[in-house]
Amino acid sequence: MSGSGLKVRCLASTRVVQTTWKKQESRDEDEKGEEDVSDEAHQDDDTIEDLQAEERDDESRETSAYEEIEAQGTPTAQSPSSPSSASDSNSSTTSSSSDASTSSFTHNPDIHHTSCIQEAQLSPDGTCVFTSSYDRSFTVYPISSTIFSSPRPQPLAPYAKFTSPDPIWSFASNPLFDINDASTTHVLISRRDRYITLHNALWAINSPNPSSVPTGMVDIQTPLASYKLISPLTEALTAPFSLSYSHSGTHFFAGLKNSIALFDVEYTDEPTTNIPTIPSARNVRKGGGVGFKGVISSLALSPSTTFHREGILAAGSRTRYVGLYDAASSDKISTFALPVRQIRNANEEGDDLMGGGASRLKWSSCGKYLYIAERLSDVLHIYDVRNFSFALAHCAGRKAKTNQKLGFDVWSAASSVYSPDVVSHEVWAGGTDGCVRVWRDAYLKEGRVDADEVVQVGEGEMPVVGTMVHASGGLAVAACGQIEVGENGEGRSRGGGSMPGFRERGSLDILGLS
Template sequence: MSSTDLNLTPKCVATTGDAFSEPFRASRNRGKCDGRSNLFRHATFSADGTTIVTQNEDNRLRTFVLPEDLLAERDELHQLERYSEYHPGTKIQSFAVYPKFALEDPSTTVVLSSSVDVPITLRNALHYDTVHAFYPFINERTEEFRSARSLAFTSSGSCFIAGGHNVIAAFDVTRPNSGPLSEFVLSPNRGPIDAFRLKRRAWVSAMKLSSGGLLAVGTTQREIGLFENHGLGKCVCTFPLEAREGTGVTGLQWSPCGRYLLVAERSSDTVQMFDVRDVRQEVGRLVGRNARTPQVLDIDVVPTADGFEAWAGGKDGHVRMWSNSGSQDALHTPDVDLDLHQVSSAIWHPSGSVLATSSGDRLPPNDSYGESDSSDSSDSDSDSDNGSDNGTGRSTATTPDNKLKIWTV
């Protein structure tokens, strides 16, 4: 089924334009600086749908507040401009937006972020210099700060879970400057493997809570763990990803009913799907994603009247949708294929009426734009289309396609 069959005709209504087309200067271990393409790594909507927080290649978090008249008929595109930005002194590992975010209440407009060698920090997304709390995540054996490669708030926002190397930890948001309430070591250091522990030591690279309060964690060693009580309870199940395709979990999403878990990996064209009632084998695969790249390409799930849709961007500039995957054949090809731009994130507004896409475009080595060197980046991908926006969202010239765009579909 094509997008034409479903009458999906995306219309771009807002864009950052060429604001992120210029290279930035990045320090190198070898002691020199090169121009780097300032691609968008991740983007996420706030719970109230008024705001988008992004992470870029230049190691900055940026907040974009959407125009109030975003959907009003007009001849020109809205120009998206950053409302505020945060540039820490060390590399950003992950961030999470507060689940009760409401633009009219500044006490709720906060975002957690984890950077190397510093505590996890709660800052105001409208004014990042305003720090609400620090949460030390420390290795007691070495007394060094742990890095949290993934962060997830509980649904109430009263606690959050941090995923580090071979460990997850639960923190009480209302206890600033305090360590974790609890920690769970994912795999034993020695001795027999516990049935409810993972087999391999690894980074927790993704986390997601289900509607029923089940926390799924995924690792760089391609294993999944499920935890009760929003991640505050015991581990109820662990299992490996059997398919020999991906190189580590990058994204997790739950179906709205909490029955199906969708797993995305680096360097994989498929999204694996599991029924949590029996996770011993996958129940289906979403194929044709076109994401065989080390760069992280996020996935999203949208509830519908008769089930749900899964959405994902591909390195070819297409956004694809799979509808009601749990009731389809084992290999489910896309139901919709939209040709937009070099997409790294395809995320839906909480209302389900607006689609936001962010793009990431690394140029090949020796390009006139600047030398591309991904040796120090965990999200490297040189398979990209170069060019400027021609009104359709695709690249046509020599400028990198690094944009945040808003679409009506």
């Protein structure tokens, strides 16, 4: 893994198999042992040679003394010179730890692949990574506190997991998530044709002794609560397409078709409030020109501001509309459509800004800028909360012309020199070429903004579906996933028979940044 100015190394990965990692350690220990044995052998050889030299010296001295007596005055012969010192060790020097880690990670034939990762999130306290995969499983990966101590990539194994009979559409973690407090380690999960379920991400509720230290992978299949979302007209069970917690963790939002449901965590029977994105879903003119139709595919809650203590809820739809709502009162603030194309001048067209609908929304830490990603789009739109009439700029060259949902992250570095009340931040986004691109302070620019850094993940063979940066800035997490037609290649084989065959694979990497 490499970046032009950013130094990146792999700290842990699901690609690294435990046995392979141990074999590498064993090889290093064997090489070290061979060197020690070789050194000891040379030391023994040197000792034997020294003893032989001393014996020859004694014999020479005796002979010289006898010849001197016989010759009566003949000069004593000089003793032969002592043998040379011990020869240098011919054992080869082992390569550096960084080279060893790179070769074992990149060129290891025993590389392991997980199922194709569809979505990944970093826990609010930065200790765990949550993933949902093509095999309908939800997995929790821990980030070890000693991850920087090893010179080579460590194997990354799941701590907790459960598999669902239905696909996982969305999940959200408690904003108060604390690995040391079991009452906060909760995750909401939305699945097709099922209630919204609340799970403890780290503890097995169905265990006879949940507080005991687990000896194997923790099964978090049993939910803590189930929230009903049933249509009052058709009695059809509805599963949300997106989820987001409130800042206090006492409520959560669920994105539906043409509406947003607000739930109280303590009340499971029905939503406490319903926020329609359009006054009448049956109106051909989209509510008489007010609001918008479409599935709410992404939700994002802004940090607390002076005028909105509970934050502003941004809701993105597959119809390329974005709505803004007050998280406390549920009142609509504004709605706007995403741009189609950028016009530079009369003779030259700008970048194609048309996409396939909002797939991911993210606020800056200062709460003043909103970043929007779309499917089938190579750009990330940037909006200022003070004026949503026009986009400020767009991060271009993302390499995301795909229907696959590719996430991104906004990491805050420090206060901006241009405006003390605005925090400088970076945008990290993955692409289909297996690379992560970084844009620094793109909100200060206009029009097309090219990436400042490009970091390749692994060998760049899989799309990067999720990119997350730790709050400390020293770690980044890259989740990859790929589904390709054909039965040749790496990964798990699917399909067959009357259905076309295909293979799916994925990986999760923890990267060290410097």
